[in-house]
Amino acid sequence: MRGPAAWPLWLLVPGRPAARAPGSLPLPVGPGLLGGAGAARRGSSGGPGGPGGGAGLARLLGLWARVPRTCRCGALAGPGAPPLPRSGLPGGPAAAARAGDEAWRRGPAAAPGDDRRLRPAAAGLSEARKLLGLAYPERRRLAAAVGFLAMSSVITMSAPFFLGKIIDVIYTNPTVDYSSDLTRLCLGLSGVFLCGAAANAVRVYLMQTSGQRIVNRLRMSLFSSILRQEVAFFDKTRTGELINRLSADTALLGRSVTENLSDGLRAGAQASVGISMMFFVSPSLATFVLSVVPPMSIIAVIYGRYLRKLTKVTQDSLAQATQLAEERIGNVRTVRAFGKEMTEIEKYASKVDYVMQLARKEAFARAGFFGATGLSGNLIVLSVLYKGGLLMGSAHMTVGELSSFLMYAFWVGVSIGGLSSFYSELMKGLGAGGRLWELLEREPEMPFNEGATLNEKSFQGALEFKNVHFAYPARPGVPVFQDFSLSIPSGSVTALVGPSGSGKSTVISLLLRLYDPGSGTISLDGHDIRQLNPVWLRSKIGTVTQEPILFSCSIAENIAYGADDPSSVTAEQVGRVAEVANADAFIRNFPQGFNTVVGEKGVLLSGGQKQRIAIARALLKNPKILLLDEATSALDAENEYLVQEALDRLMEGRTVLIIAHRLSTIKNANMVAVLDQGKITEYGKHEDLLSKPDGMYRKLMNKQSFISA
Numbered sequence: 001m002r003g004p005a006a007w008p009l010w011l012l013v014p015g016r017p018a019a020r021a022p023g024s025l026p027l028p029v030g031p032g033l034l035g036g037a038g039a040a041r042r043g044s045s046g047g048p049g050g051p052g053g054g055a056g057l058a059r060l061l062g063l064w065a066r067v068p069r070t071c072r073c074g075a076l077a078g079p080g081a082p083p084l085p086r087s088g089l090p091g092g093p094a095a096a097a098r099a100g101d102e103a104w105r106r107g108p109a110a111a112p113g114d115d116r117r118l119r120p121a122a123a124g125l126s127e128a129r130k131l132l133g134l135a136y137p138e139r140r141r142l143a144a145a146v147g148f149l150a151m152s153s154v155i156t157m158s159a160p161f162f163l164g165k166i167i168d169v170i171y172t173n174p175t176v177d178y179s180s181d182l183t184r185l186c187l188g189l190s191g192v193f194l195c196g197a198a199a200n201a202v203r204v205y206l207m208q209t210s211g212q213r214i215v216n217r218l219r220m221s222l223f224s225s226i227l228r229q230e231v232a233f234f235d236k237t238r239t240g241e242l243i244n245r246l247s248a249d250t251a252l253l254g255r256s257v258t259e260n261l262s263d264g265l266r267a268g269a270q271a272s273v274g275i276s277m278m279f280f281v282s283p284s285l286a287t288f289v290l291s292v293v294p295p296m297s298i299i300a301v302i303y304g305r306y307l308r309k310l311t312k313v314t315q316d317s318l319a320q321a322t323q324l325a326e327e328r329i330g331n332v333r334t335v336r337a338f339g340k341e342m343t344e345i346e347k348y349a350s351k352v353d354y355v356m357q358l359a360r361k362e363a364f365a366r367a368g369f370f371g372a373t374g375l376s377g378n379l380i381v382l383s384v385l386y387k388g389g390l391l392m393g394s395a396h397m398t399v400g401e402l403s404s405f406l407m408y409a410f411w412v413g414v415s416i417g418g419l420s421s422f423y424s425e426l427m428k429g430l431g432a433g434g435r436l437w438e439l440l441e442r443e444p445e446m447p448f449n450e451g452a453t454l455n456e457k458s459f460q461g462a463l464e465f466k467n468v469h470f471a472y473p474a475r476p477g478v479p480v481f482q483d484f485s486l487s488i489p490s491g492s493v494t495a496l497v498g499p500s501g502s503g504k505s506t507v508i509s510l511l512l513r514l515y516d517p518g519s520g521t522i523s524l525d526g527h528d529i530r531q532l533n534p535v536w537l538r539s540k541i542g543t544v545t546q547e548p549i550l551f552s553c554s555i556a557e558n559i560a561y562g563a564d565d566p567s568s569v570t571a572e573q574v575g576r577v578a579e580v581a582n583a584d585a586f587i588r589n590f591p592q593g594f595n596t597v598v599g600e601k602g603v604l605l606s607g608g609q610k611q612r613i614a615i616a617r618a619l620l621k622n623p624k625i626l627l628l629d630e631a632t633s634a635l636d637a638e639n640e641y642l643v644q645e646a647l648d649r650l651m652e653g654r655t656v657l658i659i660a661h662r663l664s665t666i667k668n669a670n671m672v673a674v675l676d677q678g679k680i681t682e683y684g685k686h687e688d689l690l691s692k693p694d695g696m697y698r699k700l701m702n703k704q705s706f707i708s709a
């Protein structure tokens, strides 16, 4: 915040400390003498520009990779891990309750473990109340800050009165020696100003720290709410947009309820005290001055509404620009391979240009608003001088009283400027808040962590699809499965084959319950998986895809990610599974061994190496059910052998569904299922299916090149 001492004396252009309006009048006393001036207009940093301003399964599972990196490693346990902090508060609901966070609490009918019902209690209330609800957990700090604010404001606002007295001491009787009176008054006032400055400093500190805590809590709540959403939500919502909401919008919203609120309160308090003092010093002059306030209020309301709408559009366009940048930077190899750098730069430039256009509109509105308030401020001063001069001439006012009045008028002008800044920042906060509330209050269409679990001892891992009909929510009119039925007995290996796009990866998505079928049932040991707790279900399933997604952390952390509680995994456990997965030799060859950081999405490793790390991760998870997607392209002979051997070890004793691309896998499978046009058209052993002369399987074998290794 700009320090008051840096403000020019003539500053009466409300909310524009840095710009002197042409022709504005110099005032006798500057705010620098009067302690902190919280009415300083906030910078517009939160506005445009922001604060500181054919591998289907891989694609599906890649959704998980959209999770921001910082949360992927270690901190975020896999399925089966303790649920994410409810209510977004680091300590979960208990902490929320401790913090008195009424905006985030369980609904009255919530069952234990029912995360879905956690929703902001403020839902349905006006947005302004929701904003204030955010500040509620910080009420003690904020109340203390308001106390210090009141103290510094009282001191600030008493200054003009005493300064007027000093002027009268000087002017009233120039022949008398008034030096001792003057020294006493000035020393006393210096002490009082010092107290005012200290109170103001404490207020700023408390407000800033509360603001950051509110933003942190808001970000945690939002991140938690985003991660709970069903996968279909991520099919429709773009990552960059969510990132923008998490960073820019939360900051804007947080600021509007703390620093801005504090400055608004200060300005409000100072304006009302200033107006009262103006009436106290000269009622007739005060009545005259305040006749200009109502027209200004009307302009402010119109301006505020406009700004609110504009902020919403600006934040949306900013989110789109972030989305584009995030996607292109994340896929820079593809951009480079196609030589599209310049095209992408132009695309980004057009998005940023649009944000700029909106910023220009905002600047235009701001300029008009602050120009009008500045002009009226200066006119007030001029008229006070005029009318005050006349009153002094008729001996109705002393020079000290006129000086006091002018200073109060000045403070009221500054405070009204502060109030208009507060109002515009609040409107911006409300504009940015709209989308945030939508996200925060969105209830996932699929339960996140509720439902039954099966008895671990009797759990077999038999899977069955019965008359399943399914279309992706993003394409409801295009059915992927129509009357799809398939049984995968416990402990058996079923190979799934079918033409590209026939829905093989979709089978895996449905088993992981990333989506629910439109009709029909998918059961585990005879229980409809919709009745089961999805987190528990996923903890029983391991997946290895042809393009495994690794996170940008160490190899050890990537392997430990498979465990229910990654933090409890020992180096020995990691070493052991890496050995079984034929991965430890190449890992140990890296200078930093298991501590080697693999780069974003594991970009620093080869395909075969990534697969073996994924196999080690699955081994550590030790699931009853395995869903595998074999690599379509052949690895070199050695890698091929090592991966295959690791996979064979991984498959032992589990229920396995494998999207097969290797002849050897198909031949070794207990059963082969042929998927075509949303149905299983053939089912049996490799040799039996091959013996059907017109069968789909035979045609597939002839058409598609299965890897012969």
Ligand SMILES: Nc1ncnc2c1ncn2[C@@H]1O[C@H](COP(=O)(O)OP(=O)(O)OP(=O)(O)O)[C@@H](O)[C@H]1O
Pocket: 054, 055, 056, 057, 235, 472, 473, 474, 475, 480, 498, 499, 500, 501, 502, 503, 504, 505, 506, 507
């Ligand atoms: N998230 C999604 N939203 C909408 N449609 C999708 C989605 N994922 C896949 N599809 C569509 O569903 C159909 C089945 O896709 P799926 O990935 O299951 O096929 P596949 O048999 O695994 O293909 P491939 O062998 O090429 O990987 C395709 O038509 C595909 O375009």
